[in-house]
Amino acid sequence: MRSVLLLRGINVGGHGKLPMAELRALLEGLGAREVQTYIQSGNVVLAQAPKAEEIAGAIEAAHGFRPECLVIAAEEFRAALEADTFQEARAEPKLLHYFFCARQPAADMLAVEQALDNGERAELAGRVLYFHAPNGMGKSKFPAKVERLLGTPATARNFSTVAKLAEMLDAP
Structure with missing residues (x-):
């Protein structure tokens, strides 16, 4: 597998x-x-x-x-790609990030929403937090808070990387 x-x-x-x-x-x-x-x-x-x-x-x-x-x-990885609710943000793939979580997050989504700024959006689906940062990840304060907010270790990848890994999964 x-x-x-x-x-x-x-x-x-x-x-x-x-x-x-x-x-x-x-x-x-x-x-x-x-x-x-x-x-x-x-x-x-x-x-x-x-x-x-x-x-x-x-x-x-x-x-x-x-x-x-x-x-x-x-x-599970392919399902995470399909469940992305910010698909329109894929037009600028470096602004759309997937936080893959080690465990099912015990997130207070109200606290997550309150941590967002400057038009940022986040949505949790399963063990993935989708994060759209229209001004870029480097200018956002959200990533530094994400593990505390989710209550689990997480690692982020931008849409370009996620799409490439999915492509590699499908290659013979």
Whole structure:
């Protein structure tokens, strides 16, 4: 079965350095097959994915830090793409983000709504919070608050990355 693996906080600002070739080799050493990475920020499509805790532990043992790892079954990942209620925002893919959550969020959506600013929108569906930041993610204060608001670790990817990973899942 194919899955998507998302790692949070690697290769960002000089922290959590993990070359993708080393990540692929580590995953293959844990029994994963057909391992493909996309860009340098911890996006992987693979078959026979190990458990998230096993991956995090292996990275910690080999590289000295323990990233949050989310393994998402192909069907769940595709469903997240289909459930996106801000599809009109896809015209500017770097302004539409998906926060994939480690667990089902226990979010107070009123608090989430109150944390939005400057025309931002957010909607929760399952373990994904869809976030449209019309002025860009870098100018938003919302991402710094999202895990506290959701009550679970989360990692964000923009629509371009999500679409590319879905395309990789569908490739033979």
